[in-house]
Amino acid sequence: MRRWGTLVLLVVGLWMPIHADALRVISAPEDTEYHYHVVAFLPDNTLVVARGRVVELWPYPWEAPARVLSGHGGKVSAAAVSPDGRYLATADSDSTIIVWDTGTWTEIYRFESHSFAVWALDFSPDSTLLASGAFDKTIRVWDLSLGLEVLLLEGHQSWVRSVDFSPDGKHLVSSSCDGTVRIWDVTQGKLLSTIKAGVDGIYNVLFSRDGKTLVWGNYEGDIKFYDAATLEEFRVIPNPQKPIYGLALSPDGSLLASAGFDRRVRVWEFGSGNLVAEFSGHTSHVWGLAFSPDGKYLASAAKDGTVRIWELP
Numbered sequence: 001m002r003r004w005g006t007l008v009l010l011v012v013g014l015w016m017p018i019h020a021d022a023l024r025v026i027s028a029p030e031d032t033e034y035h036y037h038v039v040a041f042l043p044d045n046t047l048v049v050a051r052g053r054v055v056e057l058w059p060y061p062w063e064a065p066a067r068v069l070s071g072h073g074g075k076v077s078a079a080a081v082s083p084d085g086r087y088l089a090t091a092d093s094d095s096t097i098i099v100w101d102t103g104t105w106t107e108i109y110r111f112e113s114h115s116f117a118v119w120a121l122d123f124s125p126d127s128t129l130l131a132s133g134a135f136d137k138t139i140r141v142w143d144l145s146l147g148l149e150v151l152l153l154e155g156h157q158s159w160v161r162s163v164d165f166s167p168d169g170k171h172l173v174s175s176s177c178d179g180t181v182r183i184w185d186v187t188q189g190k191l192l193s194t195i196k197a198g199v200d201g202i203y204n205v206l207f208s209r210d211g212k213t214l215v216w217g218n219y220e221g222d223i224k225f226y227d228a229a230t231l232e233e234f235r236v237i238p239n240p241q242k243p244i245y246g247l248a249l250s251p252d253g254s255l256l257a258s259a260g261f262d263r264r265v266r267v268w269e270f271g272s273g274n275l276v277a278e279f280s281g282h283t284s285h286v287w288g289l290a291f292s293p294d295g296k297y298l299a300s301a302a303k304d305g306t307v308r309i310w311e312l313p
Helices: none
Strands: 008-011 014-019 024-027 034-041 047-051 054-058 067-069 076-081 087-092 097-101 106-111 118-123 129-134 138-143 148-154 160-165 171-176 180-185 190-196 204-207 213-217 223-227 233-237 244-249 255-260 265-269 275-279 286-291 297-302 306-311
Touching: 034 076, 034 297, 034 306, 047 076, 047 306, 054 076, 076 118, 087 118, 087 129, 097 129, 106 138, 118 160, 129 160, 129 171, 138 160, 138 171, 160 204, 171 204, 180 213, 204 244, 213 244, 213 255, 255 286, 255 297, 265 297, 275 306
Parallel strands: 014 275, 034 286, 244 286
Antiparallel strands: 008 014, 024 306, 034 047, 047 054, 054 067, 076 087, 087 097, 097 106, 118 129, 129 138, 138 148, 160 171, 171 180, 180 190, 204 213, 213 223, 223 233, 244 255, 255 265, 265 275, 286 297, 297 306
16 A cells, blocks of 8 residues: 655645655665666656666566666666657767667667767657767767768757757757756757856756747756747746756646755646645655656656656646
């Protein structure tokens, strides 16, 4: 039987329960740990996590891994699943990106153009392009029909921490430890806008599902919402002195999950900014977040070496 924490939070006059028990806690064998940044779902709700140099696939209900993918020389540091479900991309601390065929679980491509660890991956909406961001301050875009790099985007002055395609696939947004958010024209390969988004690292930035809003969390602890057309700020969710490391959107775009330094995982209504759930259980900073494709679950990965799966209320 599931148990709920007894702690409650007063939000806008409502008592909000803080859920203290995860539906599932995935812990690594002794002397190993799951990477705090790598968590994703395949279309059938199979969980993708990384432990050292391997990637593990945990089918629902996540009781044990059914497959282990080997091939990386460095610790796996990023993962992304293509919208059509055909590809899984993984990247490592040695700057290697591997694209896997999810039907046969064979390696299709191996990209090695980055010079430092790759931290960010995202597929275009039509699953034809893969964008990667790395500690070498660059963003690279790969054509999956050709298996070739087709764009090199330079401009960030520090590590690139996240990349996200717009829903129409024409633009790419990126964030960096230089404190900026940048918007790129993918069709022309040029920088369109630079936003000074915080005094320190911006670890995650996302387009809304309709492409009209940009949202990111900064080191100061604020979650900021910007109009993607005018680049004007229209909402801030404050969390003073608590850096935001992870963000994720639900499949229908109605919910936004956030996590970071304070070890809590929070779920917000995207349209209103209201808090709808809060989860507690990790014992260290939380970085990785992913909603299941059916929208019923949220997975989180933290520096405590565990991955936790939460059932959404």
